[in-house]
Amino acid sequence: SQQGEEDPQALSIQEGENATMNCSYKTSINNLQWYRQNSGRGLVHLILIRSNEREKHSGRLRVTLDTSKKSSSLLITASRAADTASYFCATDDYGQNFVFGPGTRLSVLP
Amino acid sequence: GAGVSQSPSNKVTEKGKDVELRCDPISGHTALYWYRQSLGQGLEFLIYFQGNSAPDKSGLPSDRFSAERTGGSVSTLTIQRTQQEDSAVYLCASSFTLTYVELFFGEGSRLTVL
Numbered sequence: 001s002q003q004g005e006e007d008p009q010a011l012s013i014q015e016g017e018n019a020t021m022n023c024s025y026k027t028s029i030n031n032l033q034w035y036r037q038n039s040g041r042g043l044v045h046l047i048l049i050r051s052n053e054r055e056k057h058s059g060r061l062r063v064t065l066d067t068s069k070k071s072s073s074l075l076i077t078a079s080r081a082a083d084t085a086s087y088f089c090a091t092d093d094y095g096q097n098f099v100f101g102p103g104t105r106l107s108v109l110p
Numbered sequence: 111g112a113g114v115s116q117s118p119s120n121k122v123t124e125k126g127k128d129v130e131l132r133c134d135p136i137s138g139h140t141a142l143y144w145y146r147q148s149l150g151q152g153l154e155f156l157i158y159f160q161g162n163s164a165p166d167k168s169g170l171p172s173d174r175f176s177a178e179r180t181g182g183s184v185s186t187l188t189i190q191r192t193q194q195e196d197s198a199v200y201l202c203a204s205s206f207t208l209t210y211v212e213l214f215f216g217e218g219s220r221l222t223v224l
Contacts, residue, residue, distance in 0.1 A: 088152065
């Protein structure tokens with residue numbers, strides 16, 4: 001089955017810097033989503049990008065999707081300490097379940 | 111309630127005991143998912159429901175795991191004869207339909223098997 005794999009596994013940056021996380025997957029997808037998880041909490045949806053879209057913005061978030069390379073990236077601009085969390089990409093295989101990658105742990109240092 | 115509710119939030123049990131984890135999805139959400147997350151790891155898909163039916167049970171780790179959903183609403187995940195490797199956070203999520211929409215997650219049930 002397809003699976004999203006985030007890269008890097010962990011990322012540490014200074015407040016104000018940009019953070020970029022990547023996600024690769026294996027087979028055709030319907031859409032790709034990014035989620036955030038604060039320590040000990042459930043996941044919160046950030047953004048969804050459909051397979052026919054190439055770029056999407058939401059506030060300080062920018063997501064790109066390259067279906068030819070089967071990859072996506074999440075950019076968080078002007079990071080804040082409150083952005084410290086784990087970030088997961090999730091792909092759906094046309095009506096079945098959502099498959100999550102292992103996540104990127106982002107630490108934003110004040 | 112306004113969000114996905116899971117109970118218990120924490121459960122400590124002895125090896126060999128049975129446990130039941132409950133998920134109350136957002137009202138009107140037809141799709142319901144169960145995932146398992148081990149410490150510091152990603153999410154492992156267990157099972158999903160569309161209404162009351164579960165088309166895909168292949169993610170359940172063993173026959174000790176079962177899940178049901180009644181009335182298209184509340185779901186129960188049951189683990190029989192728990193083992194230490196079952197220790198994890200069990201996350202439930204719901205969505206309005208199967209695809210094209212976001213998943214709404216509960217806070218999870220943390221299971222510790224001693």
